[in-house]
Amino acid sequence: xxxxxxxxxxxxxxxxxxxxxxxxxxxxxxxxxxxxxxxxxxxxxxxxxxxxxxxxxxxxxxxxxxxxxxxxxxxxxxxxxxxxxxxxxxxxxxxxxxxxxxxxxxxxxxxxxxxxxxxxxxxxxxxxxxxxxxxxxxxxxxxxxxxxxxxxxxxxxxxxxxxxxxxxxxxxxxxxxxxxxxxxxxxxxxxxxxxxxxxxxxxxxxxxxxxxxxxxxxxxxxxxxxxxxxxxxx
Numbered sequence: 764x765x766x767x768x769x770x771x772x773x774x775x776x777x778x779x780x781x782x783x784x785x786x787x788x789x790x791x792x793x794x795x796x797x798x799x800x801x802x803x804x805x806x807x808x809x810x811x812x813x814x815x816x817x818x819x820x821x822x823x824x825x826x827x828x829x830x831x832x833x834x835x836x837x838x839x840x841x842x843x844x845x846x847x848x849x850x851x852x853x854x855x856x857x858x859x860x861x862x863x864x865x866x867x868x869x870x871x872x873x874x875x876x877x878x879x880x881x882x883x884x885x886x887x888x889x890x891x892x893x894x895x896x897x898x899x900x901x902x903x904x905x906x907x908x909x910x911x912x913x914x915x916x917x918x919x920x921x922x923x924x925x926x927x928x929x930x931x932x933x934x935x936x937x938x939x940x941x942x943x944x945x946x947x948x949x950x951x952x953x954x955x956x957x958x959x960x961x962x963x964x965x966x967x968x969x970x971x972x973x974x975x976x977x978x979x980x981x982x983x984x985x986x987x988x989x990x991x992x993x994x995x996x997x
Contacts, residue, residue: 768833768839771829772842775822775825775843775846776842778818778821778822778825779849779850779899780900782815782818782819782822783849783853783899783962784896785811785814785818785853786815786853786856786857786860786892787889787892787893787896789808789811789812789856789857789860790856790860790888790889790955791889792804792807792811792860793805793860793861793864794863794885794886796808796867797863797864797870797878797885797948798878798882800876802867802868804864805864805867805868806864808861809864809865811857812857812858812860815853815857818850818853818854819851819853819854822846822847822850823847826844826846826847829843830843830844838969838972841969841972845968848961849899849962849965852958852961852965855954855958856892856958856959859952859954859958860951863948863951863952866944866947866948870941870944873941876941878945880920880923880924880927880949881924881945881948881952884917884924884949884952884953885952887913887916887917887956888952888955888959891910891913891917891956891960892956892959892962894909894910894959895959895960895963898962898963898966899962899966902966902970903970904966904967904970904971907963907966907967907975907982908981908982910959910960911977911980911981911982912980912981913956914960914977915979915980917952917953918953921952921953925946925949925950928942928945928949960977963977963982964976964977964982
């Protein structure tokens with residue numbers, strides 16, 4: 764019956780949003796732990812990643828059950844299929860947040876520790892992630908292109924930070940380990956920004972049924988003249 768499917772879809776949507784918000788909170792906590800040199804909060808992020816891994820498995824299994832039992836078409840089918848992709852994206856963001864927190868705990872032994880540029884990068888990225896999850900909650904394409912343009916800003920700042928850290932690695936051999944770990948944190952944050960654009964791309968697919976890709980600072984409709992995998996199948 765239609766009302767049963769509607770109810771199942773709503774429960775599924777709420778579960779996906781719970782995972783998205785949990786992921787966002789993990790990343791915010793990872794940045795806060797770095798900023799405040801809070802080892803307790805960093806350890807909490809590491810523990811939370813196990814919960815997030817369980818969420819991904821649970822959501823993926825529920826998606827398989829829904830597609831096996833119910834006849835889903837159109838936007839409903841795209842939502843369930845897209846949710847499998849989104850759960851994987853959230854899990855990857857969680858992995859990066861966990862690694863940032865692991866490095867934070869290691870870096871607490873280092874003094875002094877200049878993280879101002881990295882913290883700015885983290886705040887830019889956390890805004891991207893927040894907006895991408897908001898788009899998912901609203902299932903509206905408005906704002907998608909703005910998030911893509913913000914990714915270019917993150918990339919530019921990341922390259923500046925990376926260049927500075929590489930220069931320090933060359934000129935300050937006694938600080939190589941510290942600067943390499945800071946460089947990894949910056950790289951992990953930049954990857955989370957990229958994953959945030961992947962969330963937006965998936966939302967656009969769910970809403971429009973079209974494939975979009977964030978290329979540099981533009982969200983572009985992805986089209987091919989013919990398929991690569993299935994184009995020649997009769």
